[in-house]
Amino acid sequence: MKLEIPRFDKARILVAGDVMLDRYWMGGTSRISPEAPVPVVKVGSIKDSPGGAGNVALNLAALGAATSLVGLVGDDSNGRELETALNSAGVFCDFHRVADKPTITKLRVISRHQQLIRLDFEESFALSDASHLQDKVLRLLDKIDVLILSDYNKGALLAVTDLIAAAKAEGIPILVDPKGGDFSIYRGATLLKPNLHEFESIVGPCRSETELVIKAKQLLHDLQLQALLITRGEHGMSLIQQDEPEQHFPARARDVYDVTGAGDTVIAVLAASIGAGLPLPESVALANIAAGLVVAKLGTVAISGPELRREIQRDGGADRGVMTQSQLQLAVADARAHGEKIVFTNGCFDIIHAGHVGYLKEAKKQGDRLVVAINDDLSVTRLKGKGRPINSIERRMAVVSGLESVDWVVSFSEDTPESLLMAIKPELLIKGGDYGIGQVVGSDFVNSYGGKVMVLSFLDDCSTSAIVSKIQHDLTKNK
DSSP: OOOOOOOGGGOEEEEEEOEEEEEEEEEEEEEEOSSSSSEEEEEEEEEEEEEEHHHHHHHHHHHTOEEEEEEEEESSHHHHHHHHHHHHTTEEEEEEEETTSOOOEEEEEEETTEEEEEEEEOOOOOHHHHHHHHHHHHHHGGGOSEEEEEOOSSSTTTTHHHHHHHHHHTTOOEEEEOOSSOGGGGTTOSEEOOBHHHHHHHHOOOOSHHHHHHHHHHHHHHHTOSEEEEEOGGGOEEEEETTSOOEEEOOOOSOOSOOTTHHHHHHHHHHHHHHTTOOHHHHHHHHHHHHHHHTTSSSSOOOOHHHHHHHHHHHOOSSOEEOOHHHHHHHHHHHHHTTOOEEEEEEOOSSOOHHHHHHHHHHHTTSSEEEEEEEOHHHHHHHHOTTOOSSOHHHHHHHHHTSTTOOEEEEEOSSSOHHHHHHHOOSEEEEESSOOGGGSTTHHHHHHTTOEEEEEOOGGGOOHHHHHHHHHHHHHHTO
């Protein structure tokens, strides 16, 4: 899937939901309090930023979309600060001020990039308060392309059923970030974006990819939805549509510092992309890239269009990374539907050396997509003996997936990848080393359907076993 950044400035998005102020007290810690066994934080800086629906709106404005926000705040200084910050970022705010309730504020104390405690200042709003929000939404419907309902279960969206009905009558796509144990209140929305925990709390545990898809499609039917986007943390996100094959988007490979606000970023980029005319799968792919960027930052932050563009240019793809076998089959099917040629190779990849890098780079040149299948830990031990692997399967997969030439990485537990080859049927099977064509496992099967088999030599005659043997020899020699 080739991605391009759309004209976000053409999108007109309305966000309605629970707005809040995220406040951060940050400083160093060097001692424990004499009063209680807790660290003493010397506060060096204070940062305030819009949270909840406010963070969604901030992300939209950072992308350049024309953004409006309606919500409920208290008649207090925090509410006024929140509105000022959002207006300064280019967000049109239409808040209803509730005299007897505080603006929802979440105070986090942070030291050394770790959150030590969170203090919440809030009271849930009533239906009478939510009716004011509903009136404001109805007045803006004829001026927008997409409606986002950002529900944090604080009371702003108590009239959510009426909001969905009104937007649906106008033909406006409705994207919902849901909360709580009753998704029936979102019946008729265009897309629901639960995380996996929220999804399973509604449909029950999903023990396999197949079960997840079956339960998702049943929920689509029951709630009359067009799509479900299930965010799955380190396992990426899955897009399920009623009459389309499911699509999986692997998590981006990067360090995770803070997941605060990541869901807000996802739904913001998704809405802006749809509002700018991008199809749903491409919109989800962009949202997935943005999620990978935001979790690498501390606190609630917004991702800009230029950041997304640089990431796409740097990476060159939206759906690369570690996959399960089921997810890989879907990705391969989608690639073939776009006329792409699949190249397959396999190995232990215990210690990545120059030979691996060179032959994988050469393998990628033979087609459009390179699949690397890696033996799991027990399989490596059976093949290589006690003491191997040196690196766990998770580490080996992470390193290989980070190579520029590799598109998809998958593990297998058997001694050979024959069952995986039968499931994927690559156009080209490649092996690195000094094998003869007939010695390559799976060559007969690949040849049987018209595929090709190639053997590429490692650069500099490298091999992991030789490297391990040399290390062991040197250690013995120096004893």
